[in-house]
Amino acid sequence: MNAPERMAADDWRVFHATGRRQDIPPVLPDPPPWRKFRGSPAEASPPDDPEAALRRLGPGGMTPQLDDEQIEIVNSALLLRRPLLVTGPPGVGKSTLAYLMSRELGLGRVLEWNVVSRTSLRDGLYVHDAMGRAQAIAAWQAELRERATPGPAFDGGEQIVNSAPTSGDRQLAPVLGEFITLGPLGTALLPYDRPRVLLVDELDKSDIDLPNDLLHVLENGSYEVPELVRDAADTAGVHTSDPGGRTVVHNGRVECREFPVVVITSNGEREFPAAFRRRCLPMEMRPPTREQLLAMVEGHLGLRPRGTEDLVDLFVQRVQAGGTHSLDQLLNAVQMTTVGGFQADGDGRKLVELLLRDLSKGR
Template sequence: MSAQEQTSPNGWRVFHATGNAPATPPRLPEPPPWRRFRGAPAQPAPPDDPEAAQRRLGPHDITLQLGQDEIDTVNAALLLRRPLLITGPPGVGKSTLAYLISRELGLGRVLEWNIVSRTTLRDGLYVHDAMGRAQAIAAWQAGLRNAPEADVNSAPESSDRQLPPVLGDFITLGPLGTALLPYDRPRVLLVDELDKSDIDLPNDLLHVLENGSYDVPELVRDAADTARVHTSDPSGRATVHSGRVECREFPVVVITSNGEREFPAAFRRRCLPLEMRTPTREQLLAMVEGHLGTRPESTEDLVDLFVQQVQAGGTHSLDQLLNAVQMTTAGGFQVHGDGRKLVEMLLRDLAKGR
């Protein structure tokens, strides 16, 4: 990056919240010296997943949903190679932001790590199918015992079939582990609803987020120097040297939280905070039109009703609004007529549990 680009007011901004897929992916700004990594060997570019992006963002261009301050926060996270910690009420599009960033920057398939109370750091890094490996070794040994002696020591193709199972075939990298592979361009990792995790998980993440690397102990202890393991991408494989994985480009990490609990200060220090609020009436209209490709006749009435309920203190999700618009359009119901009870059910207050 040239000195002029660094001093230009917009030179460091590569994300503008348009949601438009680029013809040529933009070049990301250089990371600061303390966020540079040297992982190897370089992995092939990840696959794309346009269907998942379309489900999240809709088939049409996304109208601007973030203010300039929020856009600057995203760009700062991209430049500093730090995770984004996104807070806000359910259904305001926190997880959708990961797909928006990926589509606009051309970063390929989003890796999703959905957190529950039982989730551990190892779940995100890798899984070792020890039982499957033990069964494969037992089957291989049984095959050696049962094979005729002439077959064991004869043709090369026969001996190839009798090679012992390799450890890498029974290790699958999780979403976090896959995101930290040495790609030339960063992967996008969505860590969804981290506030639902066990109290220790945010602290367990500190080392990985700081160092951009981790070890797979089973591979460290293995006699082989390299292993071909499975990844979280469909049919994906990756080569791991000496049991250690280190990124080349720190992933774009989008962590969402519904605010159910506070995170430790040490964890928050490593993240850039971004609070998302309920979209305005104009933004909601644009989002409905973006998802459906049109603005049905009942849309404005439903959006007004949705906004009134939110302003009254209710907990509502954009999915509810889209469902209501779709039902009144497809079923021909009237918002204030024969479809009133159906609309009330679809736009019910989620905080009331019914």
């Protein structure tokens, strides 16, 4: 066995940050005994969303380059079934990592939970449209009263009396499950045979209590929907976060079979509680190098337009000067050079300055 073959045989990693979809998805390592879950019955395989991956990763197959240490952290999170807490400045590709992992490992559509200051744990788990249900019940009761009330009618000039509806033609009452939609976190914890990828974006913008509220769910891989627990029915068909998705919840409780691949991003605007950090594997993403930026531009655009190197050099200079910049800005500037007649080093210089402006200055 030569050296490359020996390295391949000894390599415990299933994720290599290539971003290439494999014909046969890799088999994930078995979880530790304390991270095994028993959710049932198994859910159907999740849908794919190639358009979203195309927007995030581009058509060229070139992806943000992770170093060996970062790749090992990602693989450790996969093996240990623990969330990744990814920190770094805005625009370095933290959220893109979720799409990179999903495409390479063949895990289907990424579930996105975009966190704001008003976000609560329940928003991520499920939403109960209580108002919509109340309106549906009122409409149903009104329909029953209308159909049960005798009224005059005429048939061939003769008056007849409407009779009350029989049991066979009664309209069924609105069921509770029709007004419950599982959120991104709640959907990710359904009992899939292969884990879903969940992106929890910008958790540091959340209310101060949300990280602590997440502890129980991240540890136990399960949750309850109190409205369904109190309902008389043992099962309820509910909506999921996937487009047109439906599932059946038994006894108001959801538990995963495979803990989801959770990527939590943070811009470093605040510290998280120690109990929360203990349940996550930390990973810092640093600004990409010049070579990585060139590869990323080529991956998104499928080519390297003339003048790309100059724009990348200008972008790197501004980042190194301490400004806040995003990869989107660089892509927009390079995209403009593909428009016929646009000259980045001529009349278009002012527009390039606008596209590559320092975002920390607020304008």
